[in-house]
Amino acid sequence: MRRYPYPSWKRNPAAMLRDKGVVAFLRRIRLMLMLRLHYALWDSRFELIETVPTSGKLQKKDLSPDDASNLGQASEYAPSPRLVVQWLVDGLGEDLSGYTFLDFGSGRGRVLLAAAERPFRAARGIEFSGQLHREAVRNISNYPADRLVCPDVQSVCEDALEYPLPEGDCILYFYNPFGVDLMDKVVCRAVDTAHARRSRIIVIYYNPVHHKVVSSKTRLKPRPLSFIPQLKLTLFSPYPVKVYEMTQG
Numbered sequence: 001m002r003r004y005p006y007p008s009w010k011r012n013p014a015a016m017l018r019d020k021g022v023v024a025f026l027r028r029i030r031l032m033l034m035l036r037l038h039y040a041l042w043d044s045r046f047e048l049i050e051t052v053p054t055s056g057k058l059q060k061k062d063l064s065p066d067d068a069s070n071l072g073q074a075s076e077y078a079p080s081p082r083l084v085v086q087w088l089v090d091g092l093g094e095d096l097s098g099y100t101f102l103d104f105g106s107g108r109g110r111v112l113l114a115a116a117e118r119p120f121r122a123a124r125g126i127e128f129s130g131q132l133h134r135e136a137v138r139n140i141s142n143y144p145a146d147r148l149v150c151p152d153v154q155s156v157c158e159d160a161l162e163y164p165l166p167e168g169d170c171i172l173y174f175y176n177p178f179g180v181d182l183m184d185k186v187v188c189r190a191v192d193t194a195h196a197r198r199s200r201i202i203v204i205y206y207n208p209v210h211h212k213v214v215s216s217k218t219r220l221k222p223r224p225l226s227f228i229p230q231l232k233l234t235l236f237s238p239y240p241v242k243v244y245e246m247t248q249g
Contacts, residue, residue, distance in 0.1 A: 098168065102173065119149045124156055
């Protein structure tokens with residue numbers, strides 16, 4: 001999942017000043033084109049099998065969290081393109097049966113269900129909005145069983161900072177679900193927990209606005225993707241992506 005469906009210059013006046021003119025215009029046009037293409041050519045098809053359509057946006061004030069303590073750190077809801085999620089997962093070149101996939105800010109469950117079409121040990125969506133969580137539960141319950149390869153798919157209504165990292169190796173997916181301070185705390189907690197357990201984590205950060213928070217963690221190292229998925233992402237992903245990995249030495 002998520003959030004900030006607009007180019008960075010709309011949120012960052014300094015970036016806008018740096019990228020004025022033709023470059024900024026072309027970046028905006030490409031972003032809008034890629035988002036529309038993903039929806040028109042692929043994601044819109046899934047609305048036929050989704051109980052609650054996962055497209056569209058919700059502003060932060062409309063998220064209706066059960067616990068509003070971190071509402072100030074939340075971002076608006078907007079879903080990731082399914083193909084981007086699957087290219088990222090496929091590009092890892094891992095035996096996914098040993099990993100739990102975690103989508104932080106999972107919304108109505110689009111990313112969770114896209115990941116569940118791959119053979120993860122388990123898939124979890126962590127969402128603090130009770131409204132979006134309940135919609136995700138409906139989508140998971142009614143999703144065609146023949147599309148699900150992962151045997152254990154659940155949406156969890158919980159604050160990201162309170163959610164305990166599952167045992168074993170994990171893949172963490174972020175699409176800017178919250179601000180820099182909460183991002184820092186969630187990543188630190190995951191890294192410390194995995195290090196203590198001597199397990200592996202992979203962090204997938206789509207549209208990495210706060211990438212310095214992740215790259216500053218000395219235990220996390222950049223993780224390359226395999227060539228063909230990386231090429232697809234470079235050519236057709238609306239936003240860039242950064243992938244990091246922590247392995248036990």
